[in-house]
Amino acid sequence: MGYRQLTEATVVDYVASVPALAARFSSFGAIDVREVGDGNLNYVYIVTNRTAPDETVVVKQAVPFLRIAGESWPLGRQRMVFETAALRRHAELVPGMVPELFHADPEMSLIAMQNLRAHRIVRGELIAGRRLPRLADHLSTFLARTLFFTSDLHLDPAAKKAAVAASVNVELCRITEDFVFTHPYDDSASNAYPAGLRQAAIDTIQRDSELRAAVAEMKWLFMNAAEALLHGDLHTGSIMANERETYVIDPEFAFYGPMGFDVGAILANLWLAFLARGAREGDAAFRPWLTETAEAIWKGFRAKFLDLWRESDAGRDGASFVGRDLDAGASAEAFRQRFLRRLFADAIGFAGCKMMRRIVGIAKVADIAGIADPAARSRVEEQALAMGRRLVIERHRFAAIEEVSALARASASLERFPA
Ligand code: SR1
């Protein structure tokens, strides 16, 4: 039948016309439909039988434009193909951490999946000051397993290259190249400068050759380091959780890229939440929980990734990525330690870019954009620019994640940046 954009008025007919979805409903006599897409790209509908609320599905459809910018900004619908493939791969690698896929319709650029009714978007939970006790454990597992098992550390080289070739997500990578690594720093017309953010603060990221060269290094890495299958947009709006479970959603930006990009994305969003907390009332102990969670994610990821790696090497009959074992595993272990040190620096650098883009770029984060008091919001924005800037420039200097927590605390005490 070809592509047509669904609406709240037409999505039920679509669901009823697909046997795999229709079978989930005992009747279509009393259906509620809500469009809940709060992302920047797509439309998301929750379809529920009012008389039997367990009968519910989520329908997500890509439209041929960038939603945040409007219909005048064309964008291919191919992204749904990448999202579908990544959801399937992640379901194999981290079962129970991605929504169950009920139906995929490439022609309609649409998927239908499990409605995570018992879980909330993590960004909203952090804004509300609610702790998620299993979040760090779950996310470190997600990162370790998805990044290790899709890399050359685990896969046969030919299988890895085939996976890279199948994941060339040109359009969405271009969005990241432009909106994370270029536009925020070149005074693009697409930027959205917050009212009250001083020009002097903007200049610290746009008129500083050291910073711009460092950001360009991160962009180069993003474009050229096909290390593992990334989620590609792992911010706290792409994660749903409750006290017991964590789900990672929305992998439409998935592609083969540098591992540190996914790790840095989640850390950046926790540090943004930390800075934003300074402008919110409430439980004072919640703020340190955010940096502790970032620490636990990095440490958990590092430990789990190394465990998977050592275990995998142990099954390789004395041969690992470094080659045949001639020194009782010392070369292999030295490579592992160097690899993780380099990955840590990459993650910190990417986190810095992700923090700065959320201040001057078109796509904001509610943690900061939602701060009601303009002076308090501007202060947090300048703190985020100051911290992001240092993370990128000094990414090789951090020896431990606690040093980044210390930088977050120091940044949170800045009144203005530059002083
Ligand atoms: C135009 S920028 C839109 C942003 O939304 C997505 O969530 C990605 O972060 C992207 O950069």
Ligand code: MG
């Ligand atoms: Mg998204």
